[in-house]
Amino acid sequence: MPRLTIARRMTFSAAHRLYDPALSRAENERLFGKCANPRGHGHNYVLEVHVSGELDPASGMIVDLKWLKDVVESRLLAEIDHRNLNEDVDFLAGVNPTAENLALAFWQRLEPALRPRAHLARLRLWETENNFAEVSAD
Amino acid sequence: MPRLTIARRMTFSAAHRLYDPALSRAENERLFGKCANPRGHGHNYVLEVHVSGELDPASGMIVDLKWLKDVVESRLLAEIDHRNLNEDVDFLAGVNPTAENLALAFWQRLEPALRPRAHLARLRLWETENNFAEVSAD
Amino acid sequence: MPRLTIARRMTFSAAHRLYDPALSRAENERLFGKCANPRGHGHNYVLEVHVSGELDPASGMIVDLKWLKDVVESRLLAEIDHRNLNEDVDFLAGVNPTAENLALAFWQRLEPALRPRAHLARLRLWETENNFAEVSAD
Amino acid sequence: MPRLTIARRMTFSAAHRLYDPALSRAENERLFGKCANPRGHGHNYVLEVHVSGELDPASGMIVDLKWLKDVVESRLLAEIDHRNLNEDVDFLAGVNPTAENLALAFWQRLEPALRPRAHLARLRLWETENNFAEVSAD
Amino acid sequence: MPRLTIARRMTFSAAHRLYDPALSRAENERLFGKCANPRGHGHNYVLEVHVSGELDPASGMIVDLKWLKDVVESRLLAEIDHRNLNEDVDFLAGVNPTAENLALAFWQRLEPALRPRAHLARLRLWETENNFAEVSAD
Amino acid sequence: MPRLTIARRMTFSAAHRLYDPALSRAENERLFGKCANPRGHGHNYVLEVHVSGELDPASGMIVDLKWLKDVVESRLLAEIDHRNLNEDVDFLAGVNPTAENLALAFWQRLEPALRPRAHLARLRLWETENNFAEVSAD
Numbered sequence: 023m024p025r026l027t028i029a030r031r032m033t034f035s036a037a038h039r040l041y042d043p044a045l046s047r048a049e050n051e052r053l054f055g056k057c058a059n060p061r062g063h064g065h066n067y068v069l070e071v072h073v074s075g076e077l078d079p080a081s082g083m084i085v086d087l088k089w090l091k092d093v094v095e096s097r098l099l100a101e102i103d104h105r106n107l108n109e110d111v112d113f114l115a116g117v118n119p120t121a122e123n124l125a126l127a128f129w130q131r132l133e134p135a136l137r138p139r140a141h142l143a144r145l146r147l148w149e150t151e152n153n154f155a156e157v158s159a160d
Numbered sequence: 161m162p163r164l165t166i167a168r169r170m171t172f173s174a175a176h177r178l179y180d181p182a183l184s185r186a187e188n189e190r191l192f193g194k195c196a197n198p199r200g201h202g203h204n205y206v207l208e209v210h211v212s213g214e215l216d217p218a219s220g221m222i223v224d225l226k227w228l229k230d231v232v233e234s235r236l237l238a239e240i241d242h243r244n245l246n247e248d249v250d251f252l253a254g255v256n257p258t259a260e261n262l263a264l265a266f267w268q269r270l271e272p273a274l275r276p277r278a279h280l281a282r283l284r285l286w287e288t289e290n291n292f293a294e295v296s297a298d
Numbered sequence: 299m300p301r302l303t304i305a306r307r308m309t310f311s312a313a314h315r316l317y318d319p320a321l322s323r324a325e326n327e328r329l330f331g332k333c334a335n336p337r338g339h340g341h342n343y344v345l346e347v348h349v350s351g352e353l354d355p356a357s358g359m360i361v362d363l364k365w366l367k368d369v370v371e372s373r374l375l376a377e378i379d380h381r382n383l384n385e386d387v388d389f390l391a392g393v394n395p396t397a398e399n400l401a402l403a404f405w406q407r408l409e410p411a412l413r414p415r416a417h418l419a420r421l422r423l424w425e426t427e428n429n430f431a432e433v434s435a436d
Numbered sequence: 437m438p439r440l441t442i443a444r445r446m447t448f449s450a451a452h453r454l455y456d457p458a459l460s461r462a463e464n465e466r467l468f469g470k471c472a473n474p475r476g477h478g479h480n481y482v483l484e485v486h487v488s489g490e491l492d493p494a495s496g497m498i499v500d501l502k503w504l505k506d507v508v509e510s511r512l513l514a515e516i517d518h519r520n521l522n523e524d525v526d527f528l529a530g531v532n533p534t535a536e537n538l539a540l541a542f543w544q545r546l547e548p549a550l551r552p553r554a555h556l557a558r559l560r561l562w563e564t565e566n567n568f569a570e571v572s573a574d
Numbered sequence: 575m576p577r578l579t580i581a582r583r584m585t586f587s588a589a590h591r592l593y594d595p596a597l598s599r600a601e602n603e604r605l606f607g608k609c610a611n612p613r614g615h616g617h618n619y620v621l622e623v624h625v626s627g628e629l630d631p632a633s634g635m636i637v638d639l640k641w642l643k644d645v646v647e648s649r650l651l652a653e654i655d656h657r658n659l660n661e662d663v664d665f666l667a668g669v670n671p672t673a674e675n676l677a678l679a680f681w682q683r684l685e686p687a688l689r690p691r692a693h694l695a696r697l698r699l700w701e702t703e704n705n706f707a708e709v710s711a712d
Numbered sequence: 713m714p715r716l717t718i719a720r721r722m723t724f725s726a727a728h729r730l731y732d733p734a735l736s737r738a739e740n741e742r743l744f745g746k747c748a749n750p751r752g753h754g755h756n757y758v759l760e761v762h763v764s765g766e767l768d769p770a771s772g773m774i775v776d777l778k779w780l781k782d783v784v785e786s787r788l789l790a791e792i793d794h795r796n797l798n799e800d801v802d803f804l805a806g807v808n809p810t811a812e813n814l815a816l817a818f819w820q821r822l823e824p825a826l827r828p829r830a831h832l833a834r835l836r837l838w839e840t841e842n843n844f845a846e847v848s849a850d
Contacts, residue, residue, distance in 0.1 A: 061520035064478005106475035199382035202340005244337035613796035616754005
């Protein structure tokens with residue numbers, strides 16, 4: 023049997039800096055280059071949320087895309103859109119907001135919120151049009 | 161050995177509505193929202209067809225992309241492009257044309273048409289620039 | 299002095315057919331080809347609304363983009379998104395919904411709704427990723 | 437005679453907030469909504485620089501695109517990429533960094549830097565994939 | 575009265591090199607850098623053809639987009655797609671194929687071919703996703 | 713445990729032709745159609761390099777994206793960008809430059825260059841906006 027997933031693409035805009043507070047400013051600049059600028063920079067992030075699950079024969083859907091959008095907005099985007107990811111977000115406290123760390127943190131936040139109606143299969147986070155981090159279930 | 165696939169991206173424009181004829185209009189609107197509008201709406205669908213297979217050493221190709229395009233056009237797009245997916249398409253009779261159901265129906269139609277020259281590995285159907293359904297072989 | 303405009307890109311999904319009810323079906327097919335299919339097809343339209351105006355020194359804006367978005371949604375998209383443009387839309391009654399006619403009708407609907415806060419400078423309507431109609435003030 | 441221009445598309449990532457220091461925080465939030473978040477948010481800005489000029493018959497170019505890219509990088513992007521537009525940029529001191537104000541400030545900075553080899557004809561600044569401000573010479 | 579145009583986006587793939595045969599190889603490399611490579615490089619060009627004209631009340635169109643596509647294909651793309659622009663194209667003989675020179679040559683070729691049904695209003699030629707040349711009627 | 717990858721998208725422009733020197737010109741044209749044009753054509757290729765590996769807790773990264781970009785540029789793009797893939801590239805000598813053969817050759821070149829810091833997980837090579845070849849590790 024082939025495997026079925028659906029995905030929703032969403033965007034948010036946030037500030038961040040790459041910075042390890044245990045290190046000196048010079049050491050941070052050596053590690054993170056221009057991304058360590060103390061007053062931050064920012065991105066239009068693009069988030070793709072891919073989910074799998076049983077096809078409901080009554081609706082012809084795994085889950086309603088509107089429900090999926092609402093879960094991602096209420097559980098994730100409401101806390102990160104138009105925010106500073108180093109300073110404003112409780113669930114990112116102490117996290118250096120690299121694309122990898124953000125994708126893992128978003129996975130941990132969305133995965134239980136989608137169950138049992140859907141299984142998070144893949145989460146891709148574009149930081150710019152030229153790079154992304156991706157977490158997948160297998 | 162790494163795994164090799166090739167893919168072709170194609171587009172078609174069609175009308176559809178999400179509607180279960182066994183249910184009342186009110187029930188359809190509760191289930192499908194604005195997508196249940198009786199006179200329909202439509203999309204510029206984007207279809208990605210990914211195939212795997214043996215690399216032919218004479219041509220340096222799995223299959224000629226022109227052949228792949230011709231199969232998808234003659235077996236699929238000729239029946240759905242510039243059509244109403246609820247009313248005009250024989251192989252979709254009785255199918256509620258959600259992205260999931262369309263992707264599965266297209267898979268069933270293309271998979272035997274490509275064999276034995278190629279194996280359908282993945283089929284991704286974008287309904288808008290923000291959502292897709294995907295069927296994959298593994 | 300250079301000229302300043304701002305623009306908002308928005309999308310909607312709708313069904314339509316190209317059809318002149320004064321002509322026979324054969325004549326419609328001769329004129330409009332596959333676009334004349336009686337049960338319609340559809341598109342994900344992309345609408346760009348460009349406005350000019352005085353820069354407000356207090357806000358640093360011509361107009362708030364949120365206000366611009368609200369006007370386009372309430373005066374235009376609320377009537378056309380997820381609709382059939384031939385049958386569902388009062389202000390398009392009797393209009394053959396070519397890209398040209400739609401762009402002109404949208405211009406006539408938005409231009410007075412934006413005044414006097416902003417002037418509609420250009421309206422571009424993409425029907426597919428490969429074609430658009432554009433109306434501009436000069 | 438038709439008119440000839442060439443354009444270069446470039447990107448930069450920056451943090452900003454919309455904020456008038458002469459106003460209270462509540463008043464800023466009323467005016468700028470979530471864009472007034474005190475710790476900022478950010479964008480992947482896309483900048484299009486369009487220039488006109490004489491076609492040099494020896495090179496077949498108005499100006500070398502590499503020269504155009506170097507001017508924009510050295511005179512503009514070097515000061516704004518991976519920076520906080522409210523706090524890090526001398527030529528934006530006291531400017532509320534709306535898309536309109538940024539586009540005008542970038543115009544004033546680039547226009548003399550390109551002369552006399554080229555004339556700045558249009559500058560489009562995309563703040564997100566859905567909105568831009570544009571300054572043009574006529 | 576607002577001004578109305580329609581546009582068609584088309585693509586072609588071609589090889590070229592920037593080279594003035596009257597100059598030495600060293601001088602060509604100084605002028606054109608890596609673009610002067612003697613065996614050439616290539617691009618997926620994107621061509622946008624914008625036309626204006628009277629709106630035909632019978633069809634609701636300036637011109638049929640299929641006719642516009644056919645003219646561009648038969649008069650232009652048939653001679654340049656999958657070709658070497660320095661060596662294969664009669665109407666480009668002796669032309670150094672910069673984006674500027676190509677856009678002007680395409681304008682001269684298409685402008686009379688579209689008359690009197692339509693007026694060529696603007697021709698934009700993208701050489702890469704980051705640069706284009708544009709010719710416009712005013 | 714979910715699986716983590718990061719990816720970098722890069723572009724290059726090159727000329728190529730599809731041609732088997734052991735065959736006649738007529739046979740090449742039968743096999744490869746317009747792609748067999750003796751003087752070549754070309755593309756703006758888009759290359760996506762996906763890598764997996766251990767997340768370094770000190771940096772919050774699998775590998776620094778700048779390091780990944782530098783490896784791809786120095787080991788691959790320096791030899792193929794603005795080149796003729798049939799004639800200019802040592803590691804492609806004797807290779808018919810189909811998308812499949814290029815993707816495999818690029819994999820073989822990048823895979824050892826990234827180890828042991830990262831594992832090449834997937835390499836996608838877009839030849840046009842409508843087709844790609846992809847090599848993946850599993």
